[in-house]
Amino acid sequence: MSMDVLTLSNVEASYGPVKAVRGISLRVPEGRIVTILGSNGAGKSTILRAVSGTLEAAAGKVMLKDEDITNHDPADIVRRGLVHVPEGREIFPLLSVHDNLLMGSYTRRDRDQVARDLEMIHTYFPILRARARQPAGLLSGGQQQMLAISRALMARPDLILMDEPSLGLSPRLTREIFEIIVRINRERGTTILVVEQNAAMALNAADFGYVLENGRIVMEDSCAVLREKDDIKEFYLGLKDEGVRGARRWKKTKTWR
Template sequence: MSANVVLALTNVESAYGPIKAIRGVSLKVRQGEIATVLGSNGAGKSTILKTISGIIDPRKGTVEFRGEDITAKDPALIVQKGLSHVPEGREVFPLLSVHDNLMMGAYTRHDRDAVARDVEAVYGYFPILRERRAQDAGLLSGGQQQMLSISRALMAAPALMLLDEPSLGLSPLLTREIFEIVVRINRERGTTLLVVEQNANMALNVADYGYVLENGRIVMEDSCDRLREKDDIKEFYLGVKETGARGERRWKKKKTWR
């Protein structure tokens, strides 16, 4: 593995029973960057993250993290190695307080002073959590639960965070706020991030490098600056449609590309 590559998937295939969800997926995430995987609902984006974090065992291929093969390792061991997963749908502990949820994120750590500093850091990112720190997490709004889920993952002091659909169910205003904090976490803490997201416009604006997933396969990859300029991305993900003869030609190619 190259020295600056934190995560590498090589020809990974995962399935739910007889149904293949991802097929021969290979991707890399480099130290200090935000990478994103774009794709429609059901394309296999969440399966990639679950395979990386050990929730699903791949049928084929390898997953390497910081130069070590973590394929099908126990999820708890993967967290201890410095990889945190923020799942789709938040999945906070609803009957625990906000503060206790944060402490659950730090359960593998023994550096009490550093843990206390990180609690203050996440309250700095999301001040509303400080206000609600004694409240049961299940009583938070959807956006506040997403903030808590991200903060809980940060409490493990990860080198790499996996974010699964962080904008799901949120208003445009809250989505912008969440992604602004994601960028701050990356820039200020140096945390590397892999984000899967249906909001392609937002993801391409904040990420450095992107992969496009269709029917379980990576069909395109490039820097996000270049992906935003590609006609296929503009049409199928950003809603920019061409008109005239060229637009007609692009429409005829749609089925082939997909």
């Protein structure tokens, strides 16, 4: 059994009077990809914010390996090896692509290794080398997502939290981004917790999944098992009884992400 990099026990978080998530308990084992699925407003981003210290956890406990990081300062959490790629990317649009990447490594002292990591990132995303000197704000949405993920990698994290990496991307780019996410996990051993509305992509890439509805976890299992569950097929994969061909036809008339 591998150890857990991240453990949440009964975490709750609110926005003013609005309780967004309740009683969240989950585990992310070392070296794995874990996904949280759920529709708009289910509380996915809220969980990630409560973990990275960008939103106060009103109750419960967040453990990073054997350290209690509940409500620690976000910068301290980054130094301990946990990086959050937030929804909407939040790159620095006026800084160059290169400088955005360096911002990711600001807590590090190992300059030689930083240079090697930059090289490695350029092999994952060659476009970021080609555009290194341009303001990051001029990148396309997909390229900005690549930059946001790369900036997270520049911190050499043990664990990356990713919030909807597919947001606003074409199906082809979404596939590419997920391929890279899997490569990062396999080649660097980085543990990843990814939140997604694109359930098909997430269930393919991840090992284990949690399903969130109205701020509560309603289902958890290996992705291989989740993919076969009728509820998941119907509500998250858009597959009805009529089978895959029928679902494809149906998808064309609905806007599924």
